[in-house]
Amino acid sequence: MICNTSLPDKRATDECLVEALPESYERWRRSRLGRITDALEERLILDLLGPVDGLDVLDLxxxxxxxxxxxxxxGARVTGLDADPRMLTAARRRAEIESMEFALVxxxxxxLPFPDASFDRVVAVTVLCFVRDVDRAIxxxxxxxxxxxxxxxxxxxxWSLWAAIRRIRGxxxxxxxxxxxxxxxxELRALPEAxxxxVHRLRGSIYYPPWERAASLLARFDPRIAQWTTFGAAFIAVTASKPAK
Ligand SMILES: C[S@@+](CC[C@H](N)C(=O)[O-])C[C@H]1O[C@@H](n2cnc3c(N)ncnc32)[C@H](O)[C@@H]1O
Known part of the structure; x- marks a missing residue:
């Protein structure tokens, strides 16, 4: 999720570089910009990932x-992992409300506290940008x-306005x-290849600037622009597979 709300600030530690409170997420999801943007992001993720029914999925x-x-x-058996206990509390609450049974770690x-070869799908959405040792993570x-x-x-x-605005905030x-x-x-393609x-597929999404009116007007053109370029995309996703032995 490329949440656009202003997150409360806190001194970063080496342990956790992101300060993303669950309330910021809720605010984002309630906003029109959030709903339009999350829907596009989710569509891209599900499209690239393919069916997950019956699979073990790890959401990092x-x-x-x-x-x-x-x-x-x-239909997946899901394990969610996060470094922030507050996010896990929010995820646990969601699981209760929605009567879901995914494991939270x-x-x-x-x-990662899991044995080798435990999952069919491993997903990391807008998390590696906060990780210092990305090679170790991959x-x-x-x-x-x-x-x-x-x-x-x-x-x-x-190369998106969303990233530029965050860089300025930084x-x-x-x-x-x-x-x-x-x-x-x-660079994204090179991470799994290394x-x-x-790598199977790489695609961009969310080409409009982070404003509600722009999203309302331009979101419909997103899939067409994505066929041509990733330049300007606020969100880019890549899928890659582990060769079968
Ligand atoms: C921008 S949020 C994305 C959340 C979710 N993937 C989504 O797309 O809605 C980034 C999340 O990564 C978590 N995070 C940051 N660094 C992490 C790390 N090194 N290991 C595990 N989780 C981390 C944060 O606590 C936060 O919940």
């Missing part, structure tokens, strides 16, 4: 459990993935955005 940096809940409704992407994602399984990495696109002192790393499509994963 699961936040308040929105995607985890979606995967479970689609406190942990870090760089040191190595962990590849390790817990079963041969033939697939990862999906979704990130802020570097320069002005907003802790969440100070150390964030926005990647280009080429760990022996085979």
């Amino acid at each position: 940096g699961c936040g308040d459990g929105d995607m985890a809940s979606r995967f479970e409704r689609l 406190l942990g870090r992407v760089e040191a 190595a962990e994602m590849a390790r817990v993935l079963r041969p033939g399984g697939r990862v999906l990495i979704g990130e802020f696109g570097r 320069w002005l002192g907003a802790t969440t955005w100070k150390s964030v790393r926005f990647r280009t499509a080429r 760990h022996g994963l085979v």
Whole structure:
């Protein structure tokens, strides 16, 4: 989720670079811009990931459990992992309200508490941009993935107005955005490839600026623009698979 609300600030520690309170997420999801944008993002994720029915899915940096809940409704057995206990509390609350049964684990992407080859799908949406040791995180994602399984990495696109505004907020002192790393499509593709994963598809979404009126007017053109370029996309996702032995 490329949440556009102003997040409350806090001193960053090496432990957790993102300060994303569940209330900010709720505000975002209630807004019209949030609803339009989340719908496009979700459509891209589900399209690239393919059917998840009957599969073991790991949602890294699961936040308040929105995607985890979606995967479970689609028939997956879902585990959500997040470094922030407050996000896990929000995800647990969501699971209760929606009568879902996904497992929730406190942990870090760089040191996953799961045995090798545990999952068919490993998803990391707007989380790696906050992770310092991204190589270690991808190595962990590849390790817990079963041969033939697939990862999906979704990130802020570097060449978008959404990223530019966050970069400026970082320069002005907003802790969440100070150390964030926005990647280009080429850099995103290189991440899984560097760990022996085979890239299948890469696509952008959300080409409008982060304003409600722009979203209302322009969201319908999104899929058409995505056929041509990832330049300007606020969200870029890539899928890659682990070669079967
Ligand atoms: C921008 S939110 C995205 C949440 C969710 N993936 C979504 O798209 O709605 C980033 C999430 O990653 C979590 N996070 C940040 N660094 C992490 C790390 N090193 N390991 C695990 N989770 C982390 C944060 O606590 C936060 O919930």
